[in-house]
Amino acid sequence: MAGGTNGTVKVMQPAGGPIVVAGDFSMAGGVAAQNVALWDGSAFSSLGNGVEGTITCGAVMGNDIYLGGSGLDGSNDLAHWNGSQWSFTNVFQGKFPQIFALYAHNDTLYAAGASAGFVGTNHFVQRLVGSTWQTVGEYFNDAVLALSFHDGHLVAGGQFTATTGSTGASALHVAQFVSGSWGQLGAGLNGTVNVLMTDMYGVLYAGGALYANVAPLFGLARAGAGTTTWEELLPNLAGYVTAGAGPVEIRALMSDGIGVYAGGSFSVQQGADIGQGLAYCSGAPDSFMPMASFNGPVNALANDPFISDAYGLYAGGEFTMNESTSIPYAAETILASGIHNPAVSSGIQLFPNPAQDRLTVTFDAPLSGPAVLEVVDAEGRLVLSEMATGRTAVFNIAHLAAGSYTLCISAGGSRRTQAFIKR
DSSP states (O other), X not given: OTTOBSSOEEEEEEOSSSEEEEESOSEETTEEOSSEEEEOSSOEEEOTTOOOSEEXXXXXXXXXXXXXXXXXXXXXXXXXXXXXXXXXXXXXXXXXXXXXXXXXXXXXXXXXXXXXXXXXXXXXXXXEETTEEEEEEEEESSOEEEEEEETTEEEEEESOOBBOSTTOOBOOSEEEEETTEEEEOTTOOSSOEEEEEEOTTSOEEEEEBSEETTEEOOOEEEEOTTOOOOEESOTTGGGTBOOOSSOOEEEEEEEOSSSXXXXXXXXXXXXXEEEEEEEEEOSSTTOEEEOOBBSSOEEEEEEOTTOSSSEEEEEEESOOEETXXXXXXEEEEEEOSSSSOTTBOSSEEEEXXXXXXXXXXXXSSOOSSXXXXXXXXXXXXXXXXXXXXXXXXXXXXTTSOSEEEEEEEEETTEEEEEEEEEX
């Protein structure tokens, strides 16, 4: 990515076309950028004077960019870019406030974090209502590291194993907020959850610890739409993921509509294929295939909205090399073969892309029968649905908010997807 950055990347967040890249760096692609920059597909640019401090997470809501962490611009835990300038505030009050996860859903911003006081550390979730932060449910007995939504309910994942207080209940690393209270989601998971992601079909994925010392853990699991039952996707991970010194874990997930790309700190071998830091799971148990050989962990993943005929992937982290190639902290690739991404279609053209008012869909060959065309937003919500026949369909997208979307085409028992940008 234009020469990468001169320090680690922790956040890659789509922002209505450009990608927000944040971490611990002072230069991005040769441009002075204090810990945060925008990537437009070919070059980096700075965002004001940047953000001082430790950044751990990010979220985009409308035209606003939020970064969470600790010691931001002094002693704050939240930075807010309103399109022209940064402002800073504390979401978690008390000594050493810090945010571990941010999540935007239905125009509401959620934050998971901690505040330390003289009697200990409180771990909990808050949401922004107007200009006021409100606590969501009970406190947890350890850190909340990830947030998402599943079947209309807020989900939290992390190091915790229970809620606290007089009504404390078991919550093994993953909890769902239902009827004003946190409760364990399904049977829970047997290790720390670092990342949660809900795909365009409402499937919730959890990624986290692969080992506790040498004992294998869940690593990667999913719960389908309409169910709270967890399916472990790496049930035999000890056969292909190496247990090593330091944390062996998944830190980032990205869906392609069929399976998931997983980034983190791990080594994986399937047959003659060996890699580190990045793998792809097609959705079948133990289909965890190496995708790169980075010399350091992958902390963040994002898809590339600037191409329309293939699946582009960005990775950011603590690496500087992929095999013998220098890739300092931020890398990109195009996966057009369909080997790891069978959902990508070579027979679909979207024009224009990016689009503003209308999106034209053209098929290389006429459809054999009626097809269902659905548009879902970056959070997996269905925003448009139409039937199509023949070789061309036209969508009126003028009313959609600017951002990244996915067109899903179902016909003849098959399903194909293609990404596009609404300006």
